[in-house]
Amino acid sequence: MLRVEQVSHTFRNAQGIVPVLQDINISVGKGEMVALLGSSGSGKSTLLHLMAGLMKPDTGKILIADQDIVRMSENRLAEFRRTHIGFIFQAYELLANLTIRENVELPLVFQGIRPSRRKQKAMHLLEQVGLVGKSELFPSQLSGGQQQRVSIARSLITEPSVIFADEPTGNLDTRTEEEIISILQQLNREMDTTFVIVTHEAEVAEQMQVVITLQDGCLVKSGQSKAVEQGARL
Ligand SMILES: Nc1ncnc2c1ncn2[C@@H]1O[C@H](COP(=O)(O)OP(=O)(O)OP(=O)(O)O)[C@@H](O)[C@H]1O
Numbered sequence: 001m002l003r004v005e006q007v008s009h010t011f012r013n014a015q016g017i018v019p020v021l022q023d024i025n026i027s028v029g030k031g032e033m034v035a036l037l038g039s040s041g042s043g044k045s046t047l048l049h050l051m052a053g054l055m056k057p058d059t060g061k062i063l064i065a066d067q068d069i070v071r072m073s074e075n076r077l078a079e080f081r082r083t084h085i086g087f088i089f090q091a092y093e094l095l096a097n098l099t100i101r102e103n104v105e106l107p108l109v110f111q112g113i114r115p116s117r118r119k120q121k122a123m124h125l126l127e128q129v130g131l132v133g134k135s136e137l138f139p140s141q142l143s144g145g146q147q148q149r150v151s152i153a154r155s156l157i158t159e160p161s162v163i164f165a166d167e168p169t170g171n172l173d174t175r176t177e178e179e180i181i182s183i184l185q186q187l188n189r190e191m192d193t194t195f196v197i198v199t200h201e202a203e204v205a206e207q208m209q210v211v212i213t214l215q216d217g218c219l220v221k222s223g224q225s226k227a228v229e230q231g232a233r234l
Contacts, residue, residue, distance in 0.1 A: 001028055001029055001030040001031075001032075001064070001065065001161065001162065001194055002026070002027070002028040002051065002062075002063070002064050002162055002194065002196070003026070003027050003028075003061070003062070003063040004024050004025060004026040004027075004047075004050075004051060004060065004061075004062055004063075005025055005060055005061040005062075005063070006023055006024075006025060006059065006060040006061070007021060007023070007024045007025075007047075007050060007057045007059065007060030007061070007062065008021055008022050008023055008024070008057065008058055008059045008060060009021040009046060009050065009055075009057045009058050010058055019217060020043050020046050020217050021043045021046060021047055021050075021057070021217045022217050022218050023218075024047060024060070024218075024219050025219065026212060026219070026222070028162075028194060028196065028210070029194075030161075030192070030194055031188070031192040031193070031194055032194055032195075032209055032210060033184070033185065033188045033194075033195045033197070033208045033209045033210070034194075034195065034196045034197070034208055034209065034210045034211075034212060035197050035198075035199055035204065035205035035206075035207075035208040035210070035211045035212065035225070036048060036196060036197065036198045036199070036212050036214065037199060037200070037201075037202060037205040037211055037212065037213045037214070038200065038213060038214035038215060039200055039215070040200060042214040042215055042216060042217065043214050043216075043217040044198045044200070044214055045166055045198060047214065048164050048166055048196065048198050050062060051064075051164060051196065052081070052085055052087055052164045053069045053072075053077050053080070053081050053085060056070055057070060064080075064084055064085070064161060064162060065084060065161050067080065082107070082110060082111060082158065083111075083158060083160070084160050084161045084162070085160050085161070085162060085163075085164065086155030086156060086158065086160040086162070086163035086164070086193075087155060087163070087164050087165070087166075088148070088151050088152055088155050088163060088164070088165035088166070088168045089151065089166055089168075090166055090167040090168065090170040090171055091171065092139070092144075092147040092148055092150070092151045092171075093151065094139040094147055094150055094151060094154075095139075096138065096139055096140060097138070098138075099135065099136050099137065099138055100126065100131065100134055100135050100136070100137055100138070100139065100142070100150050101119065101122050101123065101126065101135040101136065103139065103150055103151075103154055104122040104125055104126060104150060104153045104154045104157055105118040105119065105121075105122045105157070106154065107154060107157050107158045108121065108122075108157055108158065111158065121157055122135070122153070122157060123135060125153035125156055125157055126150075126153055128153070128186075128187065128190070129149040129150070129152055129153050129183055129187075130149065130183075131146060131149055131150065131153070134146065143176075144171055144172055144176065145172055145176035145179055145180060148168060148169075148171075148172065148176075148180055149180070149183060152168075152180075152183060152184065152187070156187065156191065156193065159191075159193075160193070161193075161194065162193070162194040162195070162196065163193055163194070163195050163196070164195075164196050164197075164198075165184075165195065165196070165197045165198065166198045167198055167199060167200070168180060168184070168197060169181065169199070169204060170199075177204070181204065181207055184197070185207070195208075205225065206225045206226045206227055207225065207227055208225050208227075209224065209225055209227075209228050210222070210223065210224060210225060210228075211223065211224075211225045
């Protein structure tokens with residue numbers, strides 16, 4: 001479903017060239033829930049942005065649904081991202097002047113889907129994340145955890161092949177973090193959507209199915225999480 005092959009990347013700054021990722025190889029199966037774990041500066045966000053087509057690597061291939069996004073033209077990639085890729089940000093990134101329902105519908109506006117169909121899909125997803133009663137409120141009227149649930153619903157509305165999440169619980173307290181993780185696990189089970197989730201917290205990573213650990217830009221470990229080893233039904 002998702003393959004990263006021999007990806008390396010460098011940044012240039014005032015000091016010169018900084019290697020950030022070195023020869024990364026990853027394979028994620030359809031419907032898998034994968035954590036990218038590593039300490040600050042290990043390269044997690046850079047790798048996530050490369051996999052989501054937000055940047056191009058210096059070398060290597062990134063295949064989603066058997067298509068190499070590195071070699072796509074900008075136009076083709078923009079279209080591919082709209083239909084195949086969802087993204088959840090740490091800071092939710094909701095539009096303040098749109099209602100909750102309008103925020104969830106937005107990706108379908110860009111796809112030219114008619115309003116009644118958009119509304120129907122948005123309300124269904126808001127029901128799945130437990131926010132159907134809040135659909136006509138604005139983001140500022142919701143708690144952080146509720147806003148993140150809206151952003152999760154928005155990421156799913158185009159039925160993408162894979163959803164990338166950058167520290168989705170990074171701004172939340174422990175109890176709300178647990179709620180968000182359990183919603184992601186439930187959606188992964190029900191919709192068979194593939195998730196790749198960046199975190200610097202081992203406790204969060206171990207609740208996914210697979211944990212990939214980065215250190216100083218290198219992949220140092222990859223395997224089943226403790227939850228899966230212990231036989232939990234994720
Ligand atoms: N645009 C940039 N220009 C130069 N260096 C960068 C740039 N973006 C990131 N870096 C460097 O690349 C390295 C990896 O950064 P990255 O943000 O991918 O790490 P991370 O593991 O996600 O860290 P964090 O958990 O703190 O977000 C860091 O050393 C960072 O300073």
